[in-house]
Amino acid sequence: MISKACKYGIRAVIFVASKKTEGLKFNIKQIAREVDAPEAFTAKILQFLNKNHVITSLKGPYGGFFIEDYQLDQPIINIVNAIDGMSVFKECGLGLKQCSSVYPCPMHDQYKIARDALLNTFQKTSIRQLAEQLNEGGFYINNQNVLAENI
Template identity: 80%
Template sequence: MISKACQYGIRAAIYIASRHNDGIKLNIKQIACEVDAPEAFTAKILQVLNKYHIITSLKGPYGGFFIEEFQLEQPVINIVNAIDGMSVFKECGLGLKQCSASHPCPMHDQYKIARDALQNAFQQTSIRHLAMQVNEGSSFINNLVLKN
């Protein structure tokens, strides 16, 4: 439903937020490595997130990406809107252009329930909440598997 770019954007915002209390600015290489995303693609995504004031960037030798306190309270839906737009919550599950309640595809009713639930989850979940889960170790944002 959401694009790969959006997935990377959400993971990047969570990672940056998880480092908020460290008081450091992160560079593209660090972020891309941590979220398991291509560096050039990550750079473009971070520019979009900065443009929409989801994260902040500072240029120069002491620059990098960081998140400010007020930005932590943003819902994840802001990231989806910035990267994919809200139309992802109106698209047909089978990719039809003319799918609606009055002209439904065979999956319309089931897909609408899942799509609406995902939109609600993104609206109700803050970046801070997800970063806290990462910091507590109960959630992860990369594909690395920890060995016991």
């Protein structure tokens, strides 16, 4: 659906956003641990998201990653777009290079509905919303499940 890089990126951004009120910055090690993502790979992703102004970083001691006010109300699609691009939301369900209502594959109409539903989800959901849900409790962005203790 979307790449692992993108999923790591969204989780990392949500985590950073959820801690904004504390006014702290977080380094890669902390972020990667909190969202169960590979450290070095996540570093690359966040570095890229900083370039794309999705989040902000500061080098040096007391540096790290944080999110600025103007960045908090971005839709999640901004993260997806930065990392994966928008092609998933335009591509043909059967892989045709060209597929639209004027030159449709046999699945076009139905597939488009599902594809648009996914796009809509990413468009209408903001970083702030997900961060707030996380803070309210009952939602998770890592695999450190209490239930897993039973294994």
